[in-house]
Amino acid sequence: ETGVTQTPRHLVMGMTNKKSLKCEQHLGHNAMYWYKQSAKKPLELMFVYNFKEQTENNSVPSRFSPECPNSSHLFLHLHTLQPEDSALYLCASSQPDLNTQYFGPGTRLTVL
Amino acid sequence: QKEVEQDPGPLSVPEGAIVSLNCTYSNSAFQYFMWYRQYSRKGPELLMYTYSSGNKEDGRFTAQVDKSSKYISLFIRDSQPSDSATYLCAGGYGGATNKLIFGTGTLLAVQP
Numbered sequence: 001e002t003g004v005t006q007t008p009r010h011l012v013m014g015m016t017n018k019k020s021l022k023c024e025q026h027l028g029h030n031a032m033y034w035y036k037q038s039a040k041k042p043l044e045l046m047f048v049y050n051f052k053e054q055t056e057n058n059s060v061p062s063r064f065s066p067e068c069p070n071s072s073h074l075f076l077h078l079h080t081l082q083p084e085d086s087a088l089y090l091c092a093s094s095q096p097d098l099n100t101q102y103f104g105p106g107t108r109l110t111v112l
Numbered sequence: 113q114k115e116v117e118q119d120p121g122p123l124s125v126p127e128g129a130i131v132s133l134n135c136t137y138s139n140s141a142f143q144y145f146m147w148y149r150q151y152s153r154k155g156p157e158l159l160m161y162t163y164s165s166g167n168k169e170d171g172r173f174t175a176q177v178d179k180s181s182k183y184i185s186l187f188i189r190d191s192q193p194s195d196s197a198t199y200l201c202a203g204g205y206g207g208a209t210n211k212l213i214f215g216t217g218t219l220l221a222v223q224p
Contacts, residue, residue, distance in 0.1 A: 004155070031210055040120065043156075043200070043214040056211065090155055099144060099204040101212060103155035 003027045004104035006091050012110045013081065021076040021107045023091030031096040032074040034066060037088040037106070049074065050096045081111045115139045116203055118215030127224050131188040135201035135215050138182065142213075143206035145177055147186045150198045150217065159199075160186070163206075191222045 004025045013019050025032065034046040048056035049068040063085075065077040074091055088108050092101040118135045125131055133147075144163040148156035160175040162168045168175045176185040184201055198217040205211055 006155075040216060042114070042116065042216050043202075043212075045211060048210065050210070094210060096210055099206060099210050099212065100146070100158055100161055101210075102158060103148075105155045108153075 003102055004091060004093055006089075006104040006107050008107060009105065010108045010110075012112065013078070014112050015081060015083070017081075018077070018079040020078065021089055021091075021109075023074040023076075023104055025072055025074075025091075025093035025102075025104075027093055027102060029093040029095055029102075030071045031094045032068060032071070033092040033094075033101060034074065034076050035090040035092065035103075037090055043090065046076075078109075081109075083111050085109065086111045114215075115213045116201060116215040118201055118218055120216050120218060122219040122221055124221045124223060125191055127191060127193060127222055129191050129222070131186075131191045131195070131220060131222075133186040133188075133199050133201075133218050133220070135184045136182055137184070137203050137213075139203060139213070140182070141205055142203035144204050145175070145184050146202040146204065146212065147173075147175055148200040148202065150200060152197075156200055193222045193224045196220055196222050 007022045032049045036044045046060045047066045067075040088106045090106045091104040094101040116137045146161045147159040150156040165179045172189045174187040200217045202212040202214045
């Protein structure tokens with residue numbers, strides 16, 4: 001777990017706020033992922049980046065905007081979210097040609 | 113039909129019991145399978161992965177894959193209270209498609 005860090009661990013925001021989630025991996029990987037985890041639902045893949053290029057956008061609403069400035073850092077910018085966006089947001093990393101993904105501890109997001 | 117189906121539980125067993133956790137999948141394109149363990153308020157932790165039908169053992173854990181029936185299992189021997197967590201199974205496509213499709217997870221409680 002310590003190979004992938006996420007900040008903040010908890011976030012409460014209003015529907016009109018703008019905030020960002022940060023992920024950093026210390027594993028030397030070149031692929032990074034954002035997932036959404038809601039109660040009683042499977043992990044939902046949101047975005048995939050390989051070598052800093054976005055290779056997957058799983059029909060995610062535009063109020064979620066990812067950014068990958070380098071292979072070690074991944075951001076998720078949030079704006080005008082809805083209460084149903086409240087969930088645990090997980091970051092993961094892997095080597096692009098290996099599918100063993102390693103997860104961070106997640107950011108627990110509450111949208112009021 | 114969900115690509116990966118998993119009984120959400122909860123599953124409650126006494127300490128020392130053999131635990132069997134199971135998933136079925138529908139996508140024949142899956143090349144490999146993962147088991148993750150997720151403690152409350154933590155990110156998923158990779159437990160085991162396997163690329164082929166058959167068994168793979170690691171300590172008290174055995175992962176079993178039957179591709180002919182699209183059935184995957186995780187067995188935990190001599191279960192401990194510290195094994196109490198949610199167990200997630202996932203299927204992956206391999207190659208350049210570094211996507212994992214997760215089940216909903218099974219909540220396991222090992223009673224001391």
